Amino acid sequence: MKKFKYLLIACLAISLFSCEDDDIVKLNDSEYVPASNIEGFGTTLEISKPQKAETVTISYTPASYGVDIVKTHKLQFATSEDFSDPMTFDVDASDNSFSFSVGALNEFLTEDLALTVDEEATVSARVMTYSLNGVDTLYSSPVNFKTTPYLDILFAENTFYLFGDGVGRIAQNNKLKLNKVFGEPDDSWTIVWMEATGTFKLCSDVNYKGVIGKVGDPVDGEYTLGTVENRGEDIPVPGTAGYYTVGVNMATNKLMIEPANVYITGPNVDAWPVSSVTEENRFKQDTENKTMYLTKSFLGGELRLHVTHPYISASDWWHAEFIFLDGKIEYRADGGDQERVNIDGGEKTIELDFINQTGKIK
Known part of the structure; x- marks a missing residue:
């Protein structure tokens, strides 16, 4: 009886693996057909800031792997028809089409493809299709169109x-x-x-x-x-x-x-500009981590930081003062007195990250 059970299990295992092998053979023997018939860009795609909320719809005929298998379609763009440096647009397909706003496309064209605003450019687009691991990725034939990205930022008045x-x-x-x-x-x-x-x-x-x-x-x-x-x-x-x-x-x-010349001044060093503008009060650069820092023994009191530059009055240092509140750098600019932060005395490191606009005390 035991021998019969083992024989039955072995037969089932052989049958199961045979089915899986058949599926792989079918997929490998199937004809792969990439997506096609991309429509919606036209010869020239007109976009402008007043249109930024309008919707662009791009339709296509989906790709096929010859068998019923899960597949994902994505829209790719490039500045050359050979797609030597393709960029994938973060938009999902639905009902064999992609829909997105003019504003989203303009942002992608200027920031991902790095196109210059107000200059007409030729862009190539294609549909990329992928499936399970090990299954080939398919690419449609590209379509080319001309478009002119626009400048779309909300400028503060009289600000560079x-x-x-x-x-x-x-x-x-x-x-x-x-x-x-x-x-x-x-x-x-x-x-x-x-x-x-x-x-x-x-x-x-x-x-x-x-x-x-x-x-x-x-x-x-x-x-x-x-x-x-x-x-x-x-x-x-x-x-x-x-x-x-x-x-x-x-x-x-x-x-x-x-x-960049950044200094600490005031109560923490018991001196004010211009006498506090010395090397021992100047922030150093950590090139590897792209930060600026100052390590020394500070006195307790209000933290006051400022930058120097030939265009900024040296004696009126507070004209270019800044602070960090809850870890975020805040600039005085043309506003009034800023909220103050007190630090305890002792050996500390003040670290500033002007890329992420953050500050901290360690």
Whole structure:
């Protein structure tokens, strides 16, 4: 009886594995057909800011693996028809189509594909299909269309922003804001991590000229900014990766870059500018972790931090003061006195991360 049971189990096992093998053979022998008939882009896809809430629908004929198997379709874009650097759009398919807003597409085109706003570009699109592990991914034939991305950021009035590969913000829609200087309305500044190579430009609302760069070479470290008539060229980064302070003086239409100089002042060091602006009170750079830090024995009291730059009054240090509250850096800019934070005396490390705009005490 036991022998019969073992024989029966063995037969069932052989039958089960045979069925699984048959399924694999069927899948491998099936004809794979990628998605096709992509429609909706047209020859030219017109997009604009007033249309940002409108819906774009792209239809297609789904791919087939020749058997009933789970499959997922995704929409991919590239700036070349050979798709040497494809980017996948984060939108799910439904009823053999993709639906998304004009605004979502514009954000993808400017930030993922890094297309320049207000310049017509040719874009390639295709449908990618994938299934279970080990099953080939299928790609449709690409379709090409022309489109012109638009600038879509909410600008603060009379405020500059940075963008460019040299400052880690490739698209104009993904920008770094310059801070205003209290009592000095023509000046603004920001601390930004700059890569070893690359460039950047400024962008703003129409009152501040839109997108501008430099005109000519720097003189004594100062760049002349572009104008509406001559918007200028990209501004190169200094060439060594690190934190830099970018200052803009609208009265002279100049821009100056210098290594970031951040200082502690006030009760914690028992001194005030300009006497507190010394090397022992200056934050050091941790290049590996892309932070700035200061380690020393502090006195207890209110934490006061500020930046120095040739465009900022040295004696009026509080014009460019900042603090971190609940771990987030807050700038005084052109506002009033900030909320204060007290620290206890003793050996501590203050760490600032200007990429993520955070601060902490360790």
